Amino acid sequence: MSAESTTGPRRGSKGHRRKPRDRRPGGKGLKVMAWTAAGVVLLGGTGAGYLYFKLNGNLESVDIDQALGTDRPEKADNGSENILVLGSDTRAGGNEELGGGADDGSARSDTAMIVHVYEGHQKAVVVSIPRDTLIDRPECTDTEGGTHPAASGVMFNSAYSTGGAACAVKTVESITDLRMDHYLEIDFTGFQKLIDDLGGVEVTTTEHIKDPDSHLDLSAGTHRLDGEQALGLVRTRHGVGDGSDLGRIQLQQAFLKALMRQVEEVGVFTDPKKLYDLADSATKAVTTDSGLGSVNALMSFANGMKGIGPSQTHMVTMPVQYDPADLNRVLPLTDKAQLIWDALKNDEPIPKRATEDTAAGEAKGVVNTA
Structure with a gap:
């Protein structure tokens, strides 16, 4: 275990939790959602105008800037962008059949990734934030004007369940001191249908993965996963490694790379129906910030x-160590994490030492990303 300093979260009040407004969440396959949603307008023909307005009508957006006001990190002036990508375990809109979520119907950010796009937009880095990280959550205002008090020593994913998208962005900006330029979120049903419309995604597992909780049973070998299997893979905890959220993050990162490869290979622009199906599913599945809330913007x-x-996307996990008081929780390694945030702020590569000697979840090699 590294001797790095950690944040000192106190087991304090979790604050008042208000169930966020039921919205369609969104967040995996960043590029596939934007690309397919936008591509339909390029099809031409007499139906193009109708399709354009139909897809615009599918989109949900939230005004993050208005909710958070001016008390935020400055926008970068180096040509880079930061996008907060969330996958939510809300049980609304049919997600209750897919498992996860709180029993009371509230939502949590099941997956959180900061996507940093470097100047020139030729490469990117994805930094996953473990949902079980204990953090100090700042006071925040949600998109409906409700104010939620700060809380110490609470799980990272409580930010979303407390105040929705705006509080999730506020918390990430508080942790990193990085401005989130955009926000994307996807829900369970939307993710599953998107994979099915894409024709599945091929992955190679090097170990048997079996998890009854996520309805997943994959022998070692190559598989083309349908939407239900893909969702099970990115959500499984007990079928790999030490059963921690860190092992699940490794699977999510591996699957995201496989998804990106699939999008490159499928050639959706040569098949108008496939392109439309993908665009329709993507725009129904995602919630964006208001800056991305139109087909033109996407x-x-x-x-x-x-x-x-x-091959131009580097993936890491925010440096953490297991909490000695509760091994189901992790604590940020603040010195190492700061190396990552400084690198992103300066639009530089993440130094290797930032991710060495940190908790990893013992799931490496389960999915082949080569």
Whole structure:
């Protein structure tokens, strides 16, 4: 275990928790959602205008900037961008059939990733934040104007369940001192349908993965996962490694790279029906910040990322160590994490020492990303 200093979260009050407004969440496959949603407008023909307005009508957006006001980190002036990508375990909108979520119907951020797109938009780094990280959550205002008090020593994913997207962004910005330029979120049902419309995603497992809780049973070998299997893979905890959230993050990162490869190979622009099905599913599944809340905005955003593929994407996890008081929780290694945040702020590569000697979840090698 590293001797790095950690944050000192106190087991204090978790504050008043208010169930966020039922919205369609979104967050895995950043590029596929923006690209397919935007691509339909390029199809031409007499139906293009109708399709454009239909897809615009599918989109949900939240005004993060208005909710958070001016008390935020400064926007970077080096041409880079930071996008907070969330996957939520809300049980609304049919997700109750897929498991997860709180019994009271509230939502939590099951997956959280900061996507940093470097200047020139030719490469990116993805930093996963473990949902079980104990942090000090700042006071925040949600998108409906409700104020939620600060809380110490609470799980990271409580930010979303407390105050929705705006509080999740506020918490990430408090931890990192990085401005989140955009926000994307996807829900269980939307993710599952998106994978099915794509025709599945191929992965190679080097170990048998079996988890009754996520309805997943994969022998070692190559598989083309349908939507239900893909969702089980990115959500499984007990089927790999030490059963921690850290092992699940490794699977999520591996799957995201496989998804990016699949999008490159499938050639959706040569198949108008497939393109429309993907765009329709993607725009129904995602919630974005208001800056991405139109097909035009998504098209511009996707075009700016078209040069970034799996080989240009580096993936890491925020440095943490297991909490000695509760091994089901982790504590940030603040000195190492600061190396990551400084690198992103300066639009530089993450130094290797930032991710050495940290808790990893013991799931490496379960999915082959080569």
